[in-house]
Amino acid sequence: ACGSNDKDNNDAGEKPAAGNDTEKSEFSIAMVTDVGGVDDKSFNQSAWKGVKEFGEEQGWAKGTGGFDYLQSTDPADYTTNLNNLARRDFNLIFGVGFLMEDAIADIAAQQKDTEFAIIDGEVDAPNVTSILFKEQEGGYLAGVAAALMTKSDKIGFIGGMDIPVIERFEAGFLAGVAAVKPEIKVDTKYTGAFDKAELGKAEASRMYSSGVDIIFHAAGGTGNGVFSEAKERKQADKDAYVWVIGVDSDQYDEGKVGDDNITLTSMLKRVDVAVKDIAQQSMDGKFPGGETKVYGLHDNGVSLADSRGAIPQDVLDQIDEYAQKIADGEVEVPEFVEKKK
Amino acid sequence: MDYVIEMLDVSKKFGNFYANDRITLQLEKGEIHALLGENGAGKSTLMNVLFGLYQPDGGEIRVRGEKVAITDPNVANDLGIGMVHQHFMLVENLTVTENIILGSEPTKSGMLNIKDSAKKVAEISKAYGLDVDPHAKIEDISVGMQQRVEILKTLYRGADILIFDEPTASLTPQEIEELLNIMRKLVAEGKSIIIITHKLQEIMSVSNKVTVIRKGKGIGTVITAETNPEELATLMVGRQVTFKTEKGPSNPTEEVLKVEDLVVNDYRGVAKLKGLNLSVRRGEIVGIAGIDGNGQSELIEAITGLTKVKSGKVLINSVDVTNKKPRKITETGIGHIPQDRHKHGLILDFSVGYNAALQSYYHEPFSKKGIMNYKEVNEKAKSLIEEFDVRTQGVDELARALSGGNQQKLIIGREILRNPDLLIAALPTRGLDVGAIEFIHRRLIEQRDSGKAVLLITFELDEVMNVSDRISVIYDGTIVGTVTPQETNEQALGLMMAGHSKDAVSKEQIAARKDGDEHHVE
Amino acid sequence: MNIMSNKMINILVPVISIILGLLVGAVVMLISDYNPVTGYIALWNGIFGDSYVIGETIRQISPYILAGLAVAFAFRTGLFNIGVEGQLIVGWFAAAYVGMAFELPKIIHLPLALLAAAVAGALWGLIPGILKATLKVHEVIVTIMMNYIALHVVNALIKTISGGGFKTERIHETASLRSEFLSNLTDYSTLHYGIFVALAMVVVMWFVLEKTKSGYELKSVGFNENASQYAGMNVNKNIILAMVISGAFAGLGGAMEALGTFGNMSSMGGFTGIGFDGIAVALLGANTPLGVIFGATLFGSLKYGANNMPNAAGIPVEIVSIIIALVIFFVACGYIIRIGLIRLRNKKEAK
């Protein structure tokens, strides 16, 4: 299948190279995934999409001198992978995921001529740009959508691990719900893991059983269980009013139940947009080193996915109004959940 | 001649070592044929070849005149050969019936037919007088009953050639007598038997012929009626063996062990010792005679601190050691040759040298400030090996690789060299050949003569009679009487072991005195 | 003279196992349309290619040695410690915490951080040890449960001490195992002094087992509890001690990550896997201290070198995992290879 057409030019392994480096460009970019891999349906995939699209738009080839990625199988691989790419002379290297903060800081200090960008994390170094997202703004819209769509006035949120990024999703979501229907108390649960589908399923089962009709999940693989539970309820009863709001990428496919679909919408986190943006700036010689770029609704960094009819137009219009308020700065979405006592 | 089994020039190699070197053994129909040899002579190996567990490296085997290749136990079973192994081949957590039917299970619509099987087992056991409980679990029944299960296994499969590998090593005298009777009954029914045993009187009493092997080679076959124990022993060992260990009169002095009203419960809370009293003095050997299961194990464990004492006292050199830690008690002056050498006596996966230090490793010079000095350990072990004639490749050999007799010598050496005031020897000669037994008995007597106290626990009547200075008979958790070997005989002991009091027995003795004279061991 | 001495066979067996594993791996690559030669050159370069990767390879080996020692030590005393993973996690946290929370001179700080890791791991081993010794609870279940507990508890602790964040602050330089010298030597790799700690622990394990009175007792209890009790040893104490020492090794494995590789600890989405790999490491090394070095080297090199296969040869990492698994598999099957070699020798001798 793929990759077998390598004309290897290993010069004693000094600089391991891959791909056909026929059209070497002046500028080249690469990224290091975290342990998820470039097809994780989440930010790695989205980041790779950005890198790839950017490279292809420039007419580059995959590989040294063009665009490429390395996958980490273990957090200990971050530094070596970053270093590896730097030694292959990529000009701009993205590290994906907050877990890579320290590795980027280390390597950026060593490889001062290479530009780095960290996604979802912050590193203070002159040759590093930090890219953050206003997940809370996307979450806010999801919350608005949920509050407008709920019939039972019961809404759930299922998080994975209890970490700051996920808390931003939650904080925004709660704020969004409160903006529409302040009386609703969102049922919020963290499962403590991103990879425990059975916990997601059990948690969702409990919520739906208690009357919740819309669940927003920000729980990675644990979220699979949420979809699974919703779909089973839909399958058992075609008229059941159960919904899931997806996260990161468009999770429409996950929601299919025969001809129905239980995915209300998904909160998109457009890492690709940010990646392309930074790549362009860097290529233009305007690399925002040392800065932290925060991508929100305004920059198209977060948004809601096409609901494909699940949300009626009048509701969509209302959501747009809220979106406008955020974009205009009229509404400031909180980053943290107010400490529940 | 009508031979049912002929093993002709059979050889078996382990690596480059010949365990069997062109051995010939011929078994007639309806005979009991004894196989005799020292520990490690190759008896078990030869029988395992016959049973298909090992493949011979030379020679041929004929069964009822036909040359056969016994490639596995199934073939042996089909040929009507059954074997009762030296170490029982019983699955402990299965029932008697399950063990017996294993491998040829009767079924009823795909299900095990335990009910009918149990009935059949009961029938056979009745027919041969082999008393067993078909539904009992193996782990819950006595060694004697396990033995009978082994026999039933072969009979159930319709074996008419039976091999017994040391069947009597762990049986009580009563059980042995029973077993020998069963064998007689079996041959009377037309079955043929090969028996391995180290006990010459058993051979004399039950066998028709004896084949002797020495160091893997056949020495020859003699007709039992035309030989005697001395000749057999000489054939087997290759030198004269004395049976009755020479010993002078005892000269007991102060008391070393005193046991007062000892009560010990087992893990279910059932009393196993019920107020036992015992005393052993310096310069004497006290033998505990009794049938297995009357509290011997509990007595030893209580003395040595391996089990909790409910009430009563254990004093060693007048120091109260009741319920003290085992090490504390050992330090007070006890040496202990345990009953089960594999379970308690040795760490089989430790080297001989390490095992020699098992009770003293924590002392100088073997260890100092927590650091072992293995050079010292091995030096000491070497002298032990020398002094106690432990046959081994060296101190680095694993204890596992030693034969039972040599393992036993290693333990005895270890315990004696610690120079304890009281030596507890539990079944010290089980499974050993006469040469080894002689050696061990001599050692026990030496201990006594050097002013130490010895407590000997054994199931063998002749051992207890030969070696002890006083004999305390244990029955149902108490000592029913203490006698000297001079004032008693095996019948009297047997009665006491069955629970008769000393007085009752001595009354009976007077009546039985007439034939008492005839009774003299070998 | 023997054509093949037993010693030589002992060396040949693992070598042949590794070659067999690589051969089958090559077949897998061929079938999936990759060039095995390119692949293995990439693997080789990924392990030994230059001083940088050598440094990284050695860095990767350090925690494997400690995890392997932990499993091996428990095995030698008759216990199966599946909980190395959890003990390593708590050790990681403890070292990271001590490393950041205190300001002390290096000579005190670093040893203190290491000690904290060892103690944390030991405590995590203590619980299954006590349960095993006193209540006869099977250590395999308890240690599996303790792994999950470690994961969740440590994540919660990280959140607490970082004030709602997802990682601990960086440790102070005074607690770091990082070494400018080693790093420069290996072209800025993250090689740190941890490897010396790991090797020192190999010596410690060897010393404890082979030279001390405790070692004698621990092994004895591992082989035969009854006889050990007969010999006056405190069986329960030894079981607990074994789990504690095993846990301490594992905890130090965590310190490698905290004080060397990462310099802090982040919330963990799942297990590190090092603890589970430690089982293979230990058993590949026949549970001996020296063997553990072999197992860890094999494991660590393959695991680290494998990263270069996608990088330099475009071969997906999953194939590399297949190859690693196969190598382990064949090493485990060393017996049959040994038999083959002995047959071969005998045949040659016969001629």
Next chain:
Amino acid sequence: MLDVLYFIVPITIASAAPLIFTAIGGVFSERSGVINIGLEGLMVMGAFIGILFNLFFAESLGAWTPWIALLVAMLVSALFATLHAVASISFRADQVVSGVAINMLGLAIALFSVKMIFGKGQTDFIQEKIPRFNIPYLQDIPIIGPMFFKLVYGSSIIAIAVAFIAWFVIYKTPFGLRLRSVGEHPMAADTMGIKVTKIRYIAVIISGGLAGIGGAVYSQTITNDFGHATINGQGFMALAAMIFGKWHPLGAMGAALFFGFAQALAISSSSIKILADIPAVYFHIFPYVLTILALAGFLGKSSAPKSLGNPYIKGNR
């Protein structure tokens, strides 16, 4: 109160089902004397094959798909387990190492295949899932009905049936008797003419088949796709269930149900108002702590088969 049970009981059973299959697989293998720490890898294989088959044949097989997928997963995992059997029985490999290799290999092969087939890190989502249904009549029984007979997975029923069948096979049939004897005292079995190697092979292969079903049940009821994290640790939990259940099929089932129960209890109690202030971590560790406490309560040694882990070498003692 009843509402809580209506939630806890079905969740308990549903989440226990994959563990029940796998743990009983473990019982077969270990009762024959072969340690099977590779249950995790066998489950991975089953989970993967189940999804793969389901995706490819859903068009043609319709509602039958998940069931046939279970069978196929069973076969493939059984085949995969043969590797463990060859290594640990014929080649006398260390059974634990071989099991670790199986775990690594299972995951690696599955993920590699996913990459090759789907060109991404996880499969698509299946459409034909293992269905849930109400059992007629029984569901109307008050209290019990909604707990046990409403919206049950067919696979849960099979799991419980398998536990009883396994009990029957192990304790009531000649094969079971042989299996037990081989794991306790293989030499005794050998002297009775039983082919130790054959029985062990069969047992390990059965364990592979059941673990395969376990994995496929998991993936077809809970995740609905297959990726690197689909099976992560369930195999080890099954191992724990097997030991907790003292190597007895019904015990293993009980232990698996207990794990499910502990999990469900944690989830349901975390939503109780008065407990709302307790930090989440306590609920996260609750099932594991509860298990340890329960174990400590069940006094007495667990009785592993005596020859567990020892290769049988004819003529050795």
